[in-house]
Amino acid sequence: MRTFGTFTGYRSLILFAIGITLVSIYLFPVYWMVISALKTSTEIFVRPPTFVPEAPTLENFLWIAEQPKLLTFLANSFIIATFTTIITLILGSIGAYAMARWRSWVVDAALVLVLVMQAFPEALLATPLFLLFKQVDLLNTYTGVILATSTKTLTLALVVLRPMFAQVPKELEEAAFVDGCNSFQSFIQIVLPIMLPGLLVIGALCFILAYGQFVYPLSLTTRADLHPATVGLYGFVGAEYADWHRVMAYATIVVSPVVVLFLLLQRRIVGGLTAGALK
Amino acid sequence: MVRVFLALPMAFLLILIGFPVLYNVLMSFQDVTLMTLPQFMRPWIGISNYTTLLGEKVTYEVLANTFVFVGGNVVFQIAIGLSLALFFELSFPGAKFMRGLFLVAWMLPPLVIGSVWKWLFATESGAINAILGSNMNWLSDPSTALWAVTTANIWFGTPFSMILLSAAVSNVPKELLEAASLDGAGPIRRFIYITLPAISASLLAVVSLTIIYSMRAFDVIWAMTKGGPVDSSTILPLFSYRLSFDEFKFGGGAAAANFAFIIVFIVALIYVRSIKHEKIL
Numbered sequence: 163m164r165t166f167g168t169f170t171g172y173r174s175l176i177l178f179a180i181g182i183t184l185v186s187i188y189l190f191p192v193y194w195m196v197i198s199a200l201k202t203s204t205e206i207f208v209r210p211p212t213f214v215p216e217a218p219t220l221e222n223f224l225w226i227a228e229q230p231k232l233l234t235f236l237a238n239s240f241i242i243a244t245f246t247t248i249i250t251l252i253l254g255s256i257g258a259y260a261m262a263r264w265r266s267w268v269v270d271a272a273l274v275l276v277l278v279m280q281a282f283p284e285a286l287l288a289t290p291l292f293l294l295f296k297q298v299d300l301l302n303t304y305t306g307v308i309l310a311t312s313t314k315t316l317t318l319a320l321v322v323l324r325p326m327f328a329q330v331p332k333e334l335e336e337a338a339f340v341d342g343c344n345s346f347q348s349f350i351q352i353v354l355p356i357m358l359p360g361l362l363v364i365g366a367l368c369f370i371l372a373y374g375q376f377v378y379p380l381s382l383t384t385r386a387d388l389h390p391a392t393v394g395l396y397g398f399v400g401a402e403y404a405d406w407h408r409v410m411a412y413a414t415i416v417v418s419p420v421v422v423l424f425l426l427l428q429r430r431i432v433g434g435l436t437a438g439a440l441k
Numbered sequence: 442m443v444r445v446f447l448a449l450p451m452a453f454l455l456i457l458i459g460f461p462v463l464y465n466v467l468m469s470f471q472d473v474t475l476m477t478l479p480q481f482m483r484p485w486i487g488i489s490n491y492t493t494l495l496g497e498k499v500t501y502e503v504l505a506n507t508f509v510f511v512g513g514n515v516v517f518q519i520a521i522g523l524s525l526a527l528f529f530e531l532s533f534p535g536a537k538f539m540r541g542l543f544l545v546a547w548m549l550p551p552l553v554i555g556s557v558w559k560w561l562f563a564t565e566s567g568a569i570n571a572i573l574g575s576n577m578n579w580l581s582d583p584s585t586a587l588w589a590v591t592t593a594n595i596w597f598g599t600p601f602s603m604i605l606l607s608a609a610v611s612n613v614p615k616e617l618l619e620a621a622s623l624d625g626a627g628p629i630r631r632f633i634y635i636t637l638p639a640i641s642a643s644l645l646a647v648v649s650l651t652i653i654y655s656m657r658a659f660d661v662i663w664a665m666t667k668g669g670p671v672d673s674s675t676i677l678p679l680f681s682y683r684l685s686f687d688e689f690k691f692g693g694g695a696a697a698a699n700f701a702f703i704i705v706f707i708v709a710l711i712y713v714r715s716i717k718h719e720k721i722l
Contacts, residue, residue: 177533184525185539191596192545194568195557210571257450264443272451274713279458281709283657285678286698289685290461290468293478313457316450345442374550376660381686392552392660399556399664406560413553424548428541435601436608440646440716 199223199411206407222411232412234387235394239373239416242307242390246372247365249312254319254368255327255361259349261320262327273324280317284377287313292381302385310378315368322367322438326360327353363430370420391416462702465695473691490696499672500680500697506587507656507676513591514598514655515648521595522602522647526610527632529603540607543600551597555664558593562665580666583673590662590674597661598654602647609643610636642715649712656705677701 198206200218226232261269291310292301300306330353338348354361376392383389389397395416398409424431469490471483494500529540546554561568562579570576579589613636621631637644659678662668668675668683675683678701685694 174533177531178535181529181533181536181539184528185542188543188596189545190568191554191557191561192549194561198560207566209566211566211568213568253450253453256446260443260447264447269447272447274717275451276454277713278706278709279454281653281705281712282458282462282702283659283678283705285657285659285682286465286701286705287458287461288682289691289694289698290464291457292686293468293691294461294464296479309457313454316454317458320450349442349446370548374552376550376552376663377682381682392550395556396552396664399559404560406563406566409556410560413556417549417553420548420550421545424545428544429537432541432544432604436604439605439650440608440643 195410195417196414198407199414201407203405203407206405222407223415225408226412226415231386232391232394235389235391236416238304238388239390239392241304242311242375242379243369243373245304245308246311246315247369249308250315250319250368250372251361251365253312254316254323254364255354255357256349257316257320258323258327259353261324262330263332273321276317276320279313280321284310284314284375288377288381291378295382300382302383302388304388306382307375307379307388307390310382311372311375314375315371318371318438319364319368322364322434323357323360325437326364326434327357330356359430360434363427363434366423366427367431367434370423373420465698465702468692468695469699471692473695475689478691486692490692494693494696502672503675503677503680503697504700506672506674509587510591510594510658510676511652511655513588514595514658515651517595518598518602518651519606519644519648522599523606523610525599525603526606527636530607530610540603543603545600546597547600549597551658551660552664554597555593555661558589558596558661559665562589581670583670586666586670586674590658590665593665594655594658594661597658598651601654602651605647605650606640606643609640609647613639645715646712649708649715652708653705653712656701677704 197213197215197218199222200215200220201212202217202219202221205212205216261273287310295301295306295310300309334352334356335345335348338352339345343351373390374392375390376396379388379390379393380396383393391412395409395412398404398412468483470485470487471477472486473483477483525540525543529536559580564570564576564578564581567579569579577585579585617635617639618631621635626634656676656678658676659682662674662676662679666674668679672680677697681694681697681701683694684690684697
């Protein structure tokens with residue numbers, strides 16, 4: 163990674179310092195979440211609050227580790243996000259491949275439709291989906307939440323993957339046809355392997371989005387044993403006098419997989435998002 | 442085969458997004474209550490869901506809130522995002538890495554962001570009151586709740602605007618900027634006469650996306666205030682959701698949803714046009 167070059171003169175040193183300051187101010191809420199999680203139940207309500215915990219403790223995290231309900235919520239988040247990602251990658255890669263290869267007004271129309279559908283907020287779709295899933299017995303199932311969540315990630319995946327598939331050289335496939343492959347075989351054996359790194363990044367992005375989904379699990383499930391961590395956290399925050407040290411400890415645990423995944427893939431995620439949104 | 446490849450995901454989306462949108466339109470002309478909900482054909486009542494909605498004061502309050510919330514997000518996300526994009530475009534060690542770190546905020550689950558901001562705005566022992574030396578009930582005071590949730594969502598959305606605008610800013614021809622600089626144009630004039638016109642198409646796309654994403658801010662607001670106190674921080678999508686799921690007025694909820702759909706649909710078309718015809722990037 164060539165992210166840190168050499169300093170040339172005072173100018174870059176000053177800019178560097180301003181940059182660090184801007185990042186620190188901006189990410190203060192994240193810092194506040196983590197240090198609140200490290201405070202004791204007495205320190206959390208001290209006025210004025212301490213900006214560096216006086217006696218940092220892990221007891222809030224240990225308390226959470228002993229709450230089976232909160233752990234179930236986390237497991238549910240992983241289950242929902244994993245299956246959402248799998249469905250999205252399968253449907254997204256074949257759809258984006260078709261959009262990149264097939265030249266027709268149908269493709270243009272489909273792309274416009276996807277971009278428009280991507281814009282509809284979940285909260286507006288929740289009621290009709292609730293009624294639809296009631297008819298087909300998908301309320302209070304993982305499947306229902308996964309299907310609903312997949313619509314959000316699939317629209318994104320199609321938009322972001324299309325320009326990526328368009329970059330796979332056609333000649334490679336044509337060579338495969340000469341060798342006797344049919345188009346399905348060439349897709350599986352030639353195109354997908356080339357796309358693998360890109361698909362992994364988009365998969366990570368879809369996982370992050372599905373993991374953070376709130377409206378669909380809130381509206382499509384009433385059974386607490388099916389709720390993901392977002393709904394679990396909401397139940398926690400909604401309490402009249404929230405135990406903020408514990409809430410923030412749970413919030414910290416909930417976001418940690420997202421932060422790790424993002425930091426690992428930061429530059430590629432940024433590149434994919436920009437290309438998808440503006441091309 | 443490409444036809445099948447395209448048909449499968451499109452069928453999936455049409456069943457799970459297209460059908461619900463149409464179903465909403467249908468429901469908005471029917472009398473849908475808990476009693477009639479399980480019936481296949483519910484009584485048709487024409488436009489009375491809409492007239493009822495338009496006859497209530499709260500509807501106008503919600504529309505005004507939506508305007509303030511979305512407008513505030515557009516103005517500040519773009520202004521802050523563009524400033525940051527321009528700053529991190531300057532070449533200094535670590536610029537790209539630091540810029541990327543902002544996006545952490547955009548990746549966090551919105552519900553978590555709402556929860557953290559609720560705690561930041563807390564009256565007792567909240568960080569914001571401590572920093573400002575104030576003693577405000579930010580979230581339980583109807584005159585500040587909307588501004589508080591707007592602030593939180595601006596924080597959440599700004600990194601995405603910044604990243605998209607960075608891409609646009611980095612494509613402004615460097616030779617033009619240098620030539621203008623040699624002719625004696627200062628940074629402000631270079632920005633107004635060269636950078637701004639060069640990024641105008643991207644700017645339109647980012648403005649439309651910001652409107653679209655602000656309308657999706659459900660989780661952040663729900664975690665912080667649930668739209669309260671007394672609807673003071675409720676925007677259209679929350680209003681629609683509450684009518685359906687809390688008050689079981691499904692017809693009214695569907696009618697409110699359609700107001701929001703129309704807004705989002707128009708903005709989405711502007712967005713699609715802006716990226717299709719202007720050859721951005």
